[in-house]
Amino acid sequence: TPVLNNAYSKTEDNGQRGESSLPAFKTAKEQLWADQQKKHHQPQRVSGSSYGGVKKSLGAGRSRGILGKFVPPVPKQDGGDPGRGMQYKLRGAGAADRAHPMDERLKNLEPRMIELIMNEIMDQGPPVNWEDIAGVEFAKATIKEIVVWPMLRPDIFTGLRGPPKGILLFGPPGTGKTLIGKCIASQAGATFFSISASSLTSKWVGEGEKMVRALFAVARCQQPAVIFIDEIDSLLSQRGDGEHESSRRIKTEFLVQLDGAATSSEDRILVVGATNRPQEIDEAARRRLVKRLYIPLPEASARKQIVVNLMSRERCCLSEEELALVVQHSDGFSGADMTQLCREASLGPIRSLQAADIATVTPDQVRPIAYSDFENALRTVRPSVSPEDLELYENWNRTFGCGK
Ligand code: ATP
CATH class of the missing domain: 3.40.50.300 (P-loop containing nucleotide triphosphate hydrolases)
Known part of the structure; x- marks a missing residue:
């Protein structure tokens, strides 16, 4: 064919x-x-x-x-x-x-x-x-x-x-x-x-x-x-x-x-x-x-781990308290949503540059990713799974799933 x-x-x-x-x-x-x-x-x-x-x-x-x-x-x-x-x-x-x-x-x-x-x-x-x-x-x-x-x-x-x-x-x-x-x-x-x-x-x-x-x-x-x-x-x-x-x-x-x-x-x-x-x-x-x-949505500790893992490869200046806020505000996010959130936040420092500077700026002149970048990202990245869908999975798990 x-x-x-x-x-x-x-x-x-x-x-x-x-x-x-x-x-x-x-x-x-x-x-x-x-x-x-x-x-x-x-x-x-x-x-x-x-x-x-x-x-x-x-x-x-x-x-x-x-x-x-x-x-x-x-x-x-x-x-x-x-x-x-x-x-x-x-x-x-x-x-x-x-x-x-x-x-x-x-x-x-x-x-x-x-x-x-x-x-x-x-x-x-x-x-x-x-x-x-x-x-x-x-x-x-x-x-x-x-x-x-x-x-x-x-x-x-x-x-x-x-x-x-x-x-x-x-x-x-x-x-x-x-x-x-x-x-x-x-x-x-x-x-x-x-x-x-x-x-x-x-x-x-x-x-x-x-x-x-x-x-x-x-x-x-x-x-x-x-x-x-x-x-x-x-x-x-x-x-x-x-x-x-x-x-x-x-x-x-x-x-x-x-x-x-x-x-x-x-x-x-x-x-x-x-x-x-x-x-x-x-x-x-x-x-x-x-x-x-x-395989459920990640709990708070898992969401934290995803952010920490991804940010460990970037220049990032989140304090412990700010990290806790990101985790708190991302309740209901999937692992893929969390990855998308971090990706979006990582663009913050680039967006704060003047367009003309992009051609000449050196990597170390790009400022670290900050909490404000996560705040902005949280405005655009939304959870992709609805509470109704979650209910369906949990019901099915109770009936046919093995374990917790
Ligand atoms: P789909 O049902 O849409 O195929 P999936 O459940 O197979 O999704 P993956 O493709 O494994 O999900 O995850 C997509 C991406 O989200 C991964 O490549 C990874 O970056 C991130 N991700 C999802 N869940 C986790 C997790 N538990 N820990 C770390 N990263 C995760």
Whole structure:
């Protein structure tokens, strides 16, 4: 379809990224075959039990992904975690290390889709740490326990302790759901795939179903993997009369893939769905996303942390009292609203310059950001979530959410 062609040619135009890091598909595929063949002829290194599968020196053997792409190593754990110091990564227990016919699965996929996934959906951004996410302490603690540790130590998180294959993050827009998805992947040393569900139905018209299949196949080859699906409600909404045949097929394929990941003990794939409209997700999908975590608006302490974090990179002269006032006056703001507030305030010193001076002023002649800049910013930046919407989230959390 023209839409798909556009998307694809965009990849080609955007050649720098592809050329610098991704080999042409043929080469990549050949690489994959070569890797697989090598594995067939190598003795199995790991019995899969306890420390037999633990290899120091991060990501060794995985520094190149199956398509020859660099896979970043597991970042250092933050302080206070039981996982602290766990700078090695489990190998061998997962399918990626065995002589599996996963190459066969990729063989039947369209090369352009694989390229698209590698270039546009597989995220190569900088790692995210837990401290980068202000507030949401309950969700962070739950996620560490039920998802990150099991991904790091599949040998002890077995049986009843086995991790869920799908979790749902729900709550108002701009509260850090995407950040959390990225953080899970960074902390678990997993490859991060991020896609918006609406793009499956709109961008890849008629191809969404194949795209879902290709996405899970590539993720399986790059595991451990986190597949983050934003606006998951548009993929898993309750079936209505108006539901298009193509959307229905995408949804069915997605549920099949999710079930496949859930029943295979080999697969280390976690699906993280995010939504601002949890009430639209139907029962079948809800059942599969077993952990449903509410990501609420940031409380005062979290709003303070966001301002302090952002201002620590700028010249700013807020006193403790002024900072407390900013926090007090931003009640009801989301994390994204707080970021917008700081951005707006940071323009204050520039606006106070004469237009003619902008061309000649040196950076140190720009005055620091002051409380008056926040006062002005608070006049223009308003909370993006209404109290009525909040009520909806809280109700849904009481009925279907897990935890606080
Ligand atoms: P949406 O539902 O609109 O996709 P989201 O919940 O996924 O939103 P993010 O995309 O993660 O929200 O957040 C948008 C931006 O807002 C982030 O890049 C970050 O700058 C800021 N932000 C949001 N929440 C937080 C938070 N808890 N801590 C720090 N920054 C935050």
